[in-house]
């Protein structure tokens with residue numbers, strides 16, 4: 001053991017927390033996304049203006065939009081799937097949850113199986129895990145945007161989770177903001193993995 005004492009106030013100040021940087025592309029993911037559509041609802045006493053955003057996919061250069069749209073549609077909650085587009089449209093995100101006593105360690109099997117696919121496909125996720133819940137975001141860093149590889153990895157994740165007995169979540173349970181925030185922290189400190197070295 002090193003003799004150097006850890007001083008908690010130094011460890012946990014905002015300044016020393018790694019990666020929560022406004023430069024991170026995903027910094028704002030769990031706060032209100034850009035306003036795109038306005039809905040006005042009238043009641044008998046007031047006029048309320050409600051805003052709601054509907055992210056559209058932003059594909060990476062080289063991705064054929066028509067093919068990607070076809071593969072993407074059934075993955076999204078709007079198409080009966082369990083993935084959501086990230087607010088900027090450049091990624092797909094969802095949480096996976098394995099519950100119940102019998103599933104005690106299955107989330108590690110899940111992450112292990114996904115890791116093997118990442119290695120085979122040479123494509124890495126932005127992900128985080130706490131206990132039985134794993135958050136995954138698929139986005140391509142270079143060229144930036146949503147790519148066929150992201151969609152294929154999302155399909156692979158669904159298949160692995162199904163094989164491992166994933167419990168269906170309530171349809172209204174979106175990706176966990178806490179776990180997305182945890183992944184964002186790592187994204188902010190990970191450095192650039194994906195720009196080809198000259």
Ligand SMILES: C[C@H](O)[C@H](O)[C@H]1CNC2=NC(N)=NC(=O)C2=N1
Pocket residue numbers: 122123124125139140141142143193194195
């Ligand atoms: C050289 C290597 O293939 C590239 O760095 C790959 C690796 N995995 C990757 N994964 C993701 N998610 N985005 C990328 O742009 C990417 N690039």
